Amino acid sequence: MKSIKGKILLSASCLLLVFGLFWLMFQYFHQLFLQQYNQVLERYLIFQQVSVQSEQLLIRTNDLLHEASEQSKEHYISTRNLLRQAQSKIKLLQNDENTAGVSDYTHLIDSFIESTDLAIQAYQQERSDDATQFYRKAEQERAFITETTLSLLEHELTIHERLYAQMIQSSKELQIVGWEGFLIIMAILLGCAYWISRGITRSIALLTKGAKFISAGVYDQPIKVESNDETAFLAQTFDQMRVSVKKSFEELKAKGKLEQEVKEYQYLLKEMEWRNLQNQMKPHFLFNTLNTLAKKAYLEGSVETSDLITTVAELMRYQLAKADVEVTLAEEIEMIRNYMTILQARFTDRLKGEEKIDPACLHVLVPSFLLQPLVENAFIHGIESREEGGRISIGVQAVEQGVQLEVTDDGVGMSPDQVRQILQGTRATQGQAGNIGLSNVIRRLSLYYHREDLLQIQSEVGKGTSIMILIPTTLGERGELDDSDFDRG
């Protein structure tokens, strides 16, 4: 990961590098050209030296021929050495084009020095004629040297003309390189600036977008910044924040839902309680009255009436005692039997009751008043309106998933629309009194077992209705619970 600082440093060092390279290059070429100029000057200097020293040597020779002092001899020798030195440098001047000229030049100087030497030698041997002759020769050779110097210089000049032309070209090229370098550096500068700023602004734009989503309450949009500087870290942290906000928000939502459910349950309980209270309005008075009525009927010899009244009293007692608790299926069935007895007493021939009960299932615990609303429903909606009456059968049987309760009537039945209405929109059909019981059962089942699919209705118009409830329990398990519950009850 590169920080923004790092990026800036990188760009700066890159620029510095390029700049430095250019500087070095310019220095290098500058140095090279300087060398060339120096070389040119050095070459001129060598010619100059030869010319001056040969002139000097001629003068010294002349001096020596006129006045042979030690001093003039010394002068002569030193000048001669200087000329020899200059001569030794001439070799450096040689190139492919002036080979012959330089060679001539060297030999001319040789001849010249020989002539001056010979002149002095002749003078010392007092052959003044010879000395003069050699001096004349030396003079002539000195003239030749000058001539050759000039022609060589001329040659140099023509070469240097080319040199200068090349140098001018080079300096032009250097200028081009300079401009290009300037442009390149500018391009790099701009590029780096763009690179850095783009990295930052793009990241920030992405962050802003993310922030907008969050402020709008959309927590599903991930915030992702593909950058390698601090903004990426910022985005990452921001995204983490989004995730945790989303999480807590969802938790809150789940909690709310739960609370709502609890409230609903409480409301249902309250409703039950209210109904209980309503039922209890005159419970004991009624109960006692019924008992008294039963005894009175018995005393008056009406045993049948006495039994009926006792059944009603039993039913009432059950309602009073078992509201809102779990009961065993056996108790529930007992209560249904009582209820059926009463109904049969009321409608004698019109209602027939049937039972098909597996005794092994009777200890299973179920919410109280689970079957009663169904039976009531079957009777009110299915049978009561029929002239010829009907049959209500109650079935209890063990199935794979638990225990299945079944209340079947052969009454008027329902259309599939009605069935769907009852199952889906329990509240929509609230208006009808009988359905309150059915919907109550459905809700209590879902609350009690936390499952929605336990109640099923099979119905056909004119043929009757069958309502099945599945109690999802294993018989053994429930058996154990059964005992403890029984103690409590």
Place this chain on the structure above:
Amino acid sequence: MRKGKMLIGAISLACLLLLYLPVYQLTHTYRTLQQIHKPALSVKETPRIALISPAIRDLYFKEVELGVQEVAKKQGITVELHGGYRGNALEMARVIQKVTSAKVDGIIVVGIDDPTFIQAVNQATESGIPVILIGTDIPSSLRKMYVGSDHIAAGRILGEKVRVDLGKKSNPTVGIIGQSTDQMVAMLRIKGAEQGLASQKSMQVVKQIYDSSERNGMMQTMSQTHELLNRTSNLDAIIVSKGEELEAVIRVIEQRVGLGKIQIYTFQDVASLTDLFAKGQVQAVVVDNPRKMGEESIKYLLSWIRGERLPLPSHVYTDSTLQTSTGSRFRNEEH
């Protein structure tokens, strides 16, 4: 991101290319700069030969030079050209003195019959430098040898040609013009021409020999031609002993009698002959072989320097050929 990286790569590549070209150019320029001052590779001590001519731009001499350089190139020898464009004997003498002082290994020089020149040649020989004369021989000097045309033979060829051309005429007259000062060429050619003409007894030969002064060569030749024409009324042919005189002679003849009346014969010394030949002004020319002179002279000189052939023959004659206007053209190897 990858796209960006590719873009950066492309840009940097372009930058490099943009930079590379001028830098390459610069280094190239610098290389050529260095070449200028590059010292010669350790030059082998080859013999240094001085080739001296008073007219180094002259096409005749160019041929000589070509011959010399051809051989020199083969043998890897440097030949340094000295001289002037219209040099005289004094100047040439000085050049010889100079190259003598410069201790060259051999001198090839166009001979000039002049005392100072001879003295310079002698000095060179005394210093141990061999001198070969070309074109013009000076037997009185201390030259090592002469390489060039045999002028008597050349004159004879031309004389015979004139004799053949005029053979059918009765009492033919031939004029000969030449400078007495040019002993070693013009006089020898005239001698040869006379020999060539001599076999026909009826041939009348009129010689116009004059003393030349350098300053006013053209005018003098013209006046001498006038005089020759004055002396003889019915000239059939004229032999011009030096190519340089031709122009003046032609001009006078053109003025006096018109071209075509007098047939002109001459020797090839100057290149402008080609034109005259083409116009049909000149009947026949004796052509030297300057290239051969160059080749031979340097060959002999080198063999002497290397001690292969001692002593050198006193002279080697190169061939002279006759060219006529009807025959083959003058070899046109000008450069």
